[in-house]
Amino acid sequence: MSIFSSLFTRKKNKNKGKPTEEELFKQQDIPKQYYSQVEKNKKLLEELFKGTFDFKCEPIKIGGHKAYLTYLSTMTDKNELSNRVIQVATNHPTGISFNNMIEMRELYFPSVDFKVAENFHRVVWAVLNGEALIMVDGFNEALSLGIGLPEQRAISEPSTQTIIRGPKDGFVEGLPVNILLVRKRLKNPRLKFEIYQMGRDSKTNVALGYINDIANEDLLKEVRERLNKIDVGALLDSGNVEEFIVDKTITPFPLVYNTERPDSICGHLLEGKMAIFVDGSPFVLTVPTLFVDFFQASEDYYQPFIMSSFVRLVRYSSFMIALLFPSLYVAISTFHHELMPTQLLISVQAQREGVPFPAVIEIIIMELSFEVLREAGVRMPRVVGQTVSIVGALVIGQAAVEAGLVSNVLVIVVAFTAIASFVSPIYSFSIATRLLRFVVIFSAAFMGLYGVLLFLIIMVIHLVSLRSFGIPYLAPVAPFQPRNQDDVFVRVPIWLNKNRPSYLYPKSPVRSEENNQPSPPDQPVGGQK
Amino acid sequence: MVTFLFTFILMASIGVITMFDLYLYEETLLSILDANIFFEKGTSQWMLYVNLLFGFFYGMVVDYRFRKSKKSSKSS
Amino acid sequence: MKNILVEKLSLWQLFILIFIFEIGNAAVVSTGNDANQDAWIAIGLAMVFGMGLALMYYFMLSRLPGKNLFEIFQFCFGKWMGGLLTLLYILYFLYIASRVLRDFCELIVSFIFEETPIEFIAITMVIVIVYMLYLGLEVMGRTSEVFMPYFFSFIIIIGIAVFISGEMEFENLFPILGDGFKPVLKAVFPQLLTFPFGELIAFTMIIPYTSKFKKAKKITLLAVMASGIMLIYNAVLQITTLGVDMRARSNFPLLSSAREISLLEFIERVDLVVVFIVMFGIIIKVSVFFYGALKGLELISNRPYRMYVVPIGAIIAFISVKISDNFAEHIEEGLIVVPLFMHVPFQLLLPLMILPVLLWKTRKSKEGRK
Numbered sequence: 007m008s009i010f011s012s013l014f015t016r017k018k019n020k021n022k023g024k025p026t027e028e029e030l031f032k033q034q035d036i037p038k039q040y041y042s043q044v045e046k047n048k049k050l051l052e053e054l055f056k057g058t059f060d061f062k063c064e065p066i067k068i069g070g071h072k073a074y075l076t077y078l079s080t081m082t083d084k085n086e087l088s089n090r091v092i093q094v095a096t097n098h099p100t101g102i103s104f105n106n107m108i109e110m111r112e113l114y115f116p117s118v119d120f121k122v123a124e125n126f127h128r129v130v131w132a133v134l135n136g137e138a139l140i141m142v143d144g145f146n147e148a149l150s151l152g153i154g155l156p157e158q159r160a161i162s163e164p165s166t167q168t169i170i171r172g173p174k175d176g177f178v179e180g181l182p183v184n185i186l187l188v189r190k191r192l193k194n195p196r197l198k199f200e201i202y203q204m205g206r207d208s209k210t211n212v213a214l215g216y217i218n219d220i221a222n223e224d225l226l227k228e229v230r231e232r233l234n235k236i237d238v239g240a241l242l243d244s245g246n247v248e249e250f251i252v253d254k255t256i257t258p259f260p261l262v263y264n265t266e267r268p269d270s271i272c273g274h275l276l277e278g279k280m281a282i283f284v285d286g287s288p289f290v291l292t293v294p295t296l297f298v299d300f301f302q303a304s305e306d307y308y309q310p311f312i313m314s315s316f317v318r319l320v321r322y323s324s325f326m327i328a329l330l331f332p333s334l335y336v337a338i339s340t341f342h343h344e345l346m347p348t349q350l351l352i353s354v355q356a357q358r359e360g361v362p363f364p365a366v367i368e369i370i371i372m373e374l375s376f377e378v379l380r381e382a383g384v385r386m387p388r389v390v391g392q393t394v395s396i397v398g399a400l401v402i403g404q405a406a407v408e409a410g411l412v413s414n415v416l417v418i419v420v421a422f423t424a425i426a427s428f429v430s431p432i433y434s435f436s437i438a439t440r441l442l443r444f445v446v447i448f449s450a451a452f453m454g455l456y457g458v459l460l461f462l463i464i465m466v467i468h469l470v471s472l473r474s475f476g477i478p479y480l481a482p483v484a485p486f487q488p489r490n491q492d493d494v495f496v497r498v499p500i501w502l503n504k505n506r507p508s509y510l511y512p513k514s515p516v517r518s519e520e521n522n523q524p525s526p527p528d529q530p531v532g533g534q535k
Numbered sequence: 536m537v538t539f540l541f542t543f544i545l546m547a548s549i550g551v552i553t554m555f556d557l558y559l560y561e562e563t564l565l566s567i568l569d570a571n572i573f574f575e576k577g578t579s580q581w582m583l584y585v586n587l588l589f590g591f592f593y594g595m596v597v598d599y600r601f602r603k604s605k606k607s608s609k610s611s
Numbered sequence: 612m613k614n615i616l617v618e619k620l621s622l623w624q625l626f627i628l629i630f631i632f633e634i635g636n637a638a639v640v641s642t643g644n645d646a647n648q649d650a651w652i653a654i655g656l657a658m659v660f661g662m663g664l665a666l667m668y669y670f671m672l673s674r675l676p677g678k679n680l681f682e683i684f685q686f687c688f689g690k691w692m693g694g695l696l697t698l699l700y701i702l703y704f705l706y707i708a709s710r711v712l713r714d715f716c717e718l719i720v721s722f723i724f725e726e727t728p729i730e731f732i733a734i735t736m737v738i739v740i741v742y743m744l745y746l747g748l749e750v751m752g753r754t755s756e757v758f759m760p761y762f763f764s765f766i767i768i769i770g771i772a773v774f775i776s777g778e779m780e781f782e783n784l785f786p787i788l789g790d791g792f793k794p795v796l797k798a799v800f801p802q803l804l805t806f807p808f809g810e811l812i813a814f815t816m817i818i819p820y821t822s823k824f825k826k827a828k829k830i831t832l833l834a835v836m837a838s839g840i841m842l843i844y845n846a847v848l849q850i851t852t853l854g855v856d857m858r859a860r861s862n863f864p865l866l867s868s869a870r871e872i873s874l875l876e877f878i879e880r881v882d883l884v885v886v887f888i889v890m891f892g893i894i895i896k897v898s899v900f901f902y903g904a905l906k907g908l909e910l911i912s913n914r915p916y917r918m919y920v921v922p923i924g925a926i927i928a929f930i931s932v933k934i935s936d937n938f939a940e941h942i943e944e945g946l947i948v949v950p951l952f953m954h955v956p957f958q959l960l961l962p963l964m965i966l967p968v969l970l971w972k973t974r975k976s977k978e979g980r981k
Binding site: 536537538540541544545547548549551552555556558559570571578579580582583586587589590591593594597601 | 698701702705706709728730731733734737908911912914918919921922923924925926928929930932933934935936940943944947948949952
């Protein structure tokens with residue numbers, strides 16, 4: 007009974023929306039009152055941070071006033087702190103009076119980012135965020151100074167989405183740096199970032215980015231609503247946010263796009279999508295997401311359009327190969343020999359002669375061992391990486407064939423499938439095919455090609471029924487929109503792609519109006535005739 | 536309601552195909568009905584009956600849930 | 612239950628649905644055999660009549676925009692009489708859906724899986740259809756949008772491939788109208804007119820839900836025309852490849868003609884392609900009839916139709932197997948009984964009877980408003 011009632015209350019909470027920052031603190035019995043006697047505040051803070059080794063509360067004097075400098079030593083930059091706060095405060099002549107915190111800041115710390123904390127919750131919040139807090143005796147507010155956070159991972163090349171031509175910087179774990187990477191590319195005052203705090207225990211910063219005069223209002227409202235509804239213990243990665251905001255959870259296909267590449271985020275923002283940055287995660291989400299997004303790499307736009315159109319078609323077909331190739335092998339080699347040309351059939355069957363298993367078992371053994379290898383390859387320490395890959399290649403490749411466990415053709419099938427499954431530029435999409443592949447293999451083993459067809463039709467029905475923030479997942483294809491076909495299966499040259507995709511209902515649907523197709527000059531160069 | 540309509544339509548459609556069989560073939564009503572209602576042993580027609588049973592129970596569940604939701608909406 | 616969204620079809624989706632629906636199983640089972648080598652002329656003629664029928668259905672719907680056929684019944688005859696008519700139509704739709712499903716099951720069982728029980732095929736197909744309809748009309752429209760290019764191009768490609776393989780003999784088409792016009796007319800009425808063109812009656816349940824009802828008329832006519840042309844193409848393909856006799860004798864002439872394909876000594880036996888065409892066509896066709904019946908049940912019982920999808924789907928699978936013991940019986944019923952007792956009354960007579968009542972009632976109500 008209690009389980010039910012707790013479920014019920016949780017639901018009620020959800021309906022109310024996420025608890026505000028204040029409520030969060032209230033639940034943890036943190037008082038709100040900030041006293042003008044600084045000693046009292048100090049005591050409260052010390053009580054709260056008791057047992058924390060990096061909590062520092064040092065007495066200083068500012069202009070003759072008694073004051074405390076409070077900070078978490080691990081969260082603040084030591085040099086900055088001593089140069090810009092402690093030295094300034096101690097070297098400054100005494101006796102200059104000030105009436106409130108803002109005046110004090112103008113006098114002493116004119117070039118430092120600041121906030122005024124007027125209640126105790128804000129004070130705690132500031133300390134937790136790595137700010138240096140100055141509490142002066144006799145004032146009923148405190149001043150928090152934002153001094154640089156300590157070292158972070160340097161901006162480096164994205165590890166999951168590598169490209170050959172194009173910008174090589176990738177997002178890192180810090181939210182401000184990620185926003186900087188985007189702002190650097192889009193110098194536009196209408197690029198907005200809204201900040202949210204989420205997680206009862208983690209208080210993670212989440213930023214929602216969009217371009218005000220492109221993104222659709224209703225979509226924006228929907229995204230905000232869903233972000234506000236999130237009520238969670240802790241957010242450790244953007245993957246956690248993703249699960250909260252999707253339209254439908256029971257689906258193998260990712261309904262939210264994630265990327266490590268700032269240029270690809272910018273491209274999405276310019277189409278009218280919204281980006282969700284989560285502090286502590288180098289993967290930034292964009293919503294709404296469509297099926298076709300997972301076949302577009304940002305490099306497509308930097309390479310000649312004919313080539314990238316071709317590559318895109320390769321991607322689509324390799325998606326189908328990754329999904330269907332093993333099951334077609336099973337279906338044809340067990341049920342429909344007649345569909346294979348005779349010569350091919352003979353050579354395939356000749357190789358299968360010594361194999362003791364039916365094709366299904368054979369392929370499931372191989373696929374499973376490949377999955378194991380793959381998982382091991384991701385998790386194992388880099389040092390032993392080579393061992394596993396050699397062993398894997400030998401075991402899966404040669405030894406299995408020579409021992410007569412599997413046939414040669416099957417190794418080709420599995421290997422080709424595996425390679426094809428890595429073609430999708432986004433990892434979360436390529437893993438969607440992994441699970442589905444097994445489903446098709448089983449359905450092919452039971453029902454042959456009829457089973458494959460059944461599976462395909464059910465998959466399409468499922469895909470078609472999906473929506474991402476109300477936008478149909480297969481948008482420019484079904485419902486078919488002839489106007490938006492210029493960037494789906496093939497990419498037209500950039501000067502021809504003048505409209506933003508209309509399925510996102512952007513506020514300004516036109517990218518550029520002028521016809522700026524390049525052409526040779528009218529006059530011969532150098533005046534020669 | 537769902538269960539009722541399910542049974543009704545099942546009966547009616549069996550009636551329709553029985554009628555056509557009667558029109559086409561010179562057999563007795565009983566033998567046709569027997570062929571149309573019961574299943575031949577040894578064939579895999581049992582699948583159909585499992586299927587029908589599933590449909591029937593599904594209909595009952597839907598009915599039950601519908602009635603429950605109606606009651607709760609009335610009381611609130 | 613699920614929240615009920617307003618379901619709307621776009622005009623393009625309506626076009627595709629009608630196109631696939633018409634071709635559906637008409638492309639595979641042999642039609643218009645009475646006309647011998649002129650079967651394609653018969654299909655053309657039937658297409659013209661079919662467009663007339665479509666116009667009539669549209670006219671009925673346009674008298675009360677936004678209402679489907681069953682709501683029109685209720686409007687004309689009151690709740691009880693209208694309900695009875697609706698029930699009859701529900702049975703008709705379900706019966707035809709089962710027949711169409713059986714066509715496909717026979718195709719699979721006799722050509723691809725000789726040992727698979729027919730029940731299994733029927734049930735798996737129904738599962739797909741039920742899943743699609745449970746997700747709604749929009750999903751059906753969009754699914755057909757995804758498959759349309761393949762559906763269309765495969766039919767065309769089969770013709771071209773047969774032609775390149777050198778299996779076509781155009782002498783088979785001659786003499787044109789060698790036996791006069793009579794056999795053609797005999798093929799058109801009642802067989803070709805009612806199947807596939809008269810079956811458009813099921814779309815009276817769908818056309819009211821298109822987003823631009825006023826343009827639906829043009830689109831419907833266009834779609835009927837396009838599918839008619841496709842069927843003529845098909846008939847010509849079958850007659851030239853198989854000859855008149857072979858075509859009449861073969862149960863699935865499209866499949867038989869596709870088996871003649873042999874390209875580069877590599878592309879042979881493209882049965883799968885045909886099976887795909889048929890399978891998708893049949894899924895759409897069954898779904899449309901099924902949807903019509905479900906909408907009727909929704910009207911009768913005043914409950915959302917999603918509740919009925921699973922139970923009624925089970926009935927369709929059941930009836931489709933029980934409908935006849937073997938394929939010969941199935942075809943005989945389809946040729947003799949069904950046009951006479953099902954198609955003609957439900958597609959022609961009843962709508963023609965309703966039309967004057969509808970006209971009279973709507974006229975009165977319009978005057979009353981003035």
